[in-house]
């Protein structure tokens with residue numbers, strides 16, 4: 324068995340304090356930084372981490388590498404993207420900046436349904452190539468695990484096609500990148516359906532059953548929002564996902580307080596995402612549950628809707644993750660490290676909360692219990708930066724110090 328020693332890092336940011344508190348109520352010291360750090364790991368797991376001066380002799384090291392100009396962090400995880408889509412919505416964004424309101428844009432054929440028709444017109448090869456380039460680009464920022472949602476086809480065959488394209492991406496990038504597929508057929512209601520309920524019955528539930536049996540999906544998601552999918556639709560999706568053993572995610576309390584956070588906790592959703600309009604009762608529900616509160620700062624900035632009340636959620640004791648929401652309509656931006664850096668001052672997050680949000684807590688939003696920290700027994704999945712101190716990563720907006728292709 325190969326046993327690797329990496330040593331002399333300027334810093335190893337282990338997040339061991341974050342693990343000890345299960346990602347809640349964190350202080351900056353929970354980053355548990357080791358200066359002049361070293362780590363010993365096999366292909367399967369981390370065996371030891373500590374100071375380079377104290378490397379134990381008990382391990383039969385088969386390979387040693389020195390990284391005296393680098394900082395090591397846990398792998399960065401983007402737990403919420405919609406990156407398989409055709410076309411773009413630049414014209415819509417321009418219209419919004421010029422003062423045209425959302426309803427008017429939708430009337431002119433914009434919105435999710437616009438992306439649906441652009442996506443459905445593309446060949447499998449073209450759609451795969453677009454998604455593939457987006458995944459490649461995200462990996463260049465240091466993201467090692469990402470989730471991708473379907474939801475831009477909105478018919479049974481099309482949603483199956485999107486699941487298969489995501490499976491192709493999984494096959495291409497595994498094990499370097501881990502990719503998770505979330506079925507989000509309940510993303511919008513196509514014009515031909517009279518109401519959300521008939522679309523849920525005719526498309527969202529049948530495709531969920533098919534894709535679960537084909538083992539092509541890891542999660543199911545629903546846009547729980549006024550004018551989209553209601554409590555009744557949510558409960559139908561939740562009942563079937565629970566029967567099929569597919570964990571539930573939710574787009575919750577984004578434009579209105581719909582008691583989405585409360586329902587997410589009650590239905591044991593693995594994550595409740597967006598939460599711009601979450602109530603304080605909703606915050607308490609999440610704080611008392613295992614449901615991860617995932618905030619998507621890029622979307623609030625892109626739409627000009629402001630940011631979620633992260634500080635209140637964190638103080639309540641919720642487990643908070645940050646994700647990009649990369650998609651053509653409401654956040655056409657893919658660099659989670661940059662988004663987290665930009666949002667942190669407004670969110671009033673300390674650096675342990677910020678890094679936990681894109682590592683350990685993001686892992687929890689994907690059901691990964693041994694990812695997102697550098698500690699014994701966890702997976703040896705790292706993000707390495709060529710820089711003197713990890714503080715530069717969030718300080719130098721738009722600079723990318725991530726080191727690609729370090730092999731062991």
Ligand SMILES: [Zn+2]
Nearest residue numbers: 403405574648
């Ligand atoms: Zn989303």
